[in-house]
Amino acid sequence: MLNKSQKKLTDGRLLVRNVGFNFLSKIFPLLAGVISIPLLISNIGTEKFGVLAILWLLIGYFGILDFGFSKSIVYELGKDLRAGIGDISETTGTITTVLILSGSFFGTLIILVSPYLVKDVFQLGTSMQNEVLYSFIILGIGTPVTMITSALRGILETFQEFKKISVIDTLGGGFNYLGLAAISFFSTNMIVLIIALIIIKLLIGATFYFYCKKLVSGSIFTFKMNTEKLKSAFDFGKWIAVSNVINPIMGQIDRYIIGAVLTMSAITFYTAPFDMIQKINLIPISITAVLFPAFTLAGNSVKKSSLIFSNSILATIILVFPLAGILIFFAEEILFIWLGQEFVDESTLVLQILIVGAFVNCIAKIPFTFIQGLGQPNVTAKLHLGEFVGYVPILWFLINTYGILGAAFARAIRVFVDWFALTFIANKKIHGKSFILETLALTGALIAIYFASTFSIGLVMKVISTVMLMGVYFSLVWNQYLDQDTKALFLNKLSKILKR
Template sequence: MPIFLLLGVDYNAQNDGFEESRKYLINNIAHTMPHTPSKIDSIKAKKLTSGPLLARNSIWNLVGQIAPMAVGIVAIPRLIHALGTDRFGVLTIAWMVVGYFSFFDLGLGRAMTNLVAQKLAAEKDHELPAVIWTANLLMAVLGLLGGVVLAFLSPVLVHHLLKTPPALQRETTRAFYLLSLSVPFVISTAGFRGILEARQKFRIINSVRIPMGIATFAAPLVVLPWSKELTAVIGILVVARAVFWLTYIYLATRDMPQILRTVEIDRSLLPMLFSFGAWMTVSNIVSPVMEYLDRVLVGMLLSLTAVAYYATPYEVVTKLLILPGAIVAVLFPAFSTALVADHAHAGKLFRRTVKYVTLTLLPLTLLMVLFARNGLDIWLGPAFASHSTRVLQWLAIGVFANGIAALPFALIQGAGRADLTGKLHLLELPFYVATVWVLTTNFGIEGTAIAWAVRVIVDAILLFWVAGRFADIFLRYRSIFAATAVIGTAFALAMIRMSLPIKLLVAVLMLISLSAVTWFMLAADERALLQGLRGRLLPPRIQAKATRA
């Protein structure tokens, strides 16, 4: 089975569309380098973008996301039982508020990571202290501002926006005041973590992220034997945030000690940081709006019961995006480095990651579409399955496209063009609102799922086109159309109602076909790696039989 977009992606050094981006990078980063601008002979850059390093870091990120989720599954029922539903509801809102107030960094953390990675690629380490301290000072100021804003809004949130029971209003207000103290730590942490991200130190990052994620659920459990007050529960979370903030500062300065020797603020960096960061903020604001809009409109236009039928499969299928999310977090600084040091290598890196993510997500989403009704029937019962099967199928198709779209998104932002992704999101928003409204009104929650799938598919197409235009990746449109048609046919086949034995037969045939295509798509070194892995994993007797065969 041809791979969506993979067959249509090729590197083309003659693409004039990259010149605007590359000249921007050269003028701002590498104008004093003695080497040719298109390729910097940097051992450091090669190490920071090597395949084995990126693979290990992606695995670390995956573990860093899954481990806290596993703890949360165990801890949340105990928290609900101990705190009660009202207090636990306040705790969940506190978790959400801290996440949203992280937007107060105005994208400066991401901008700093991008710029530090580019400086490392250009071997201009002497300029790093100015970049790091300028960005972190701005983030510290914004963090303090965010904390003050949250403290000021706390009474309004508790007494007017949230339906807080009267008996809990005073306690909740005090808890939100405490919560506001964590905002500066949250925002400043992103800055020091960004230093480690630019240096591809994801093992170190996740050695902090994992206990920090676990503490989000476990720390409240620690104080429950002494107090069930929200001030105690949220207070321990604030203390934990402060401890992890200090830990990131220590690890970042230990990894890059020169930033302690030179503390420098460079005002000339402000336009570059704010330009990149501002467009990052646009994406950070618009993306959550589009993420939650479908469920809000289902509640407005249909019913809360319909929200349950829609949101449940949504929460399940979108968990597949953890995989591309873990990879993209590693690729963003890698692309930032590679596009300066050797953009031919950036193209190769992009093609390979598209291939790997595609070959991983495609069988998972196809099987989810094929067995949607059976899975929902076993898990939630026939009544729920009758309402949510089509929803799950359409959402799975969208998740496939959305997972692959994360890769050109990272490439474009790694090229310093966060403005392009921000503009795309602004362009998509009104069309998405109209599409969700019309399809939900006429076709119910299946229409909502179709609208979401169409939006992310269009988003993927636009992102690949923009990546080809501005990041030197040539798209062969005939191959794209052919691959899309074949994969679309496979998804359409998987959506046909059929008996379980027929589904099992179709699943086997699909997996065999995909395995054959996967082997064909792999390069010689990738095949050799798989054969070597098989040699280490299979018993000698089975290896001998395979060799004789």
């Protein structure tokens, strides 16, 4: 039986609204990056931008260095709320203390190795070395801020405060790019730029803290560690950390093997379409960020978990399939407009194979999040370790045999196995519908769309046939898969939009 907090924080309409907020929060930073990066490169030069890109990458990878504790706080707070515990300061105090200590450790490590990186690893001119060295030192000092910000975000996610998170992410993400681009017109000094970046992170953290104080009874930073909470958080977080390490390696190793076996040009022809299809992941990422705390809260209610699970998979399928189908059907035209005829010749089929894989991978993120939300990240981590062991030799063989097409096929095989295994595991723990047959049928439909794209038909006919097929698809979805409540909610929202 769900308590009052669980019912409120796992309400279907709240989750749908928060998915929308989460998705929208990623659009503005994405556009800001498209606008700002060329300006930054033009103003500070390619060499300094390369250093800035590494600093951005380091900040992004701090999530790997937190031993999974930023995710643990969501899980542990979910357990507190399920148990009806009002004062959650012991949980927040324990985990934030660990993150402050780990952030200080890794920050100190960055400061200590930065002279070696600047002088011996990076190929930098003498005039730039001091500037870059101090930039790394400032980044090291700011590392604990980034770690704590992740924990504060986790508190807000637990309470489904995604509207607040979205506003902060939109502004913070936008300023990350636009702010630095604006500053670069007045100063190209790396030290100034990295200080601005840390100040933005500090402001984001302070805003998160302000909102968290309204939700948490007691102090967030108690600097007292509850050993029982610490052990539970570590047991959960260590497997999250394993996944955080393995997943990026599996996501990037194909490009390293292509570079080792083939040529640097081959990497370019593979990476360009690969980076394009990553944008599809914005949809499931927006959904799963909301689902993790929801699954954690609803963990003791099979009925509620099943409903959230099934609806999330259905929503992912409905939203991702049309996008995937359009990208496959118009792959040649998209590559020609974006990158030119050479990429059409070399990368079209690669892009189409990767999109089929991306469709299945988007759906796989739901059972992945569900299993972790139930408190079993060891299952997903062990699965991905097993996948990695099998994936590398298959990847190596297919690249040697078929080039970058082989890399695309290997990735598609891996994500299909991943989806099937995760769905099988989730089905043993839940009674919801997994839409396995629908996923297989739509994967077949994407393959059929690929064959249709090989026929010589004009662009106008392609557009007309796409509109007609999308009409049939959404009519089928409306009549066969949406319940009356969902239809009523959609029509109500549409009516309000049209009246404006």
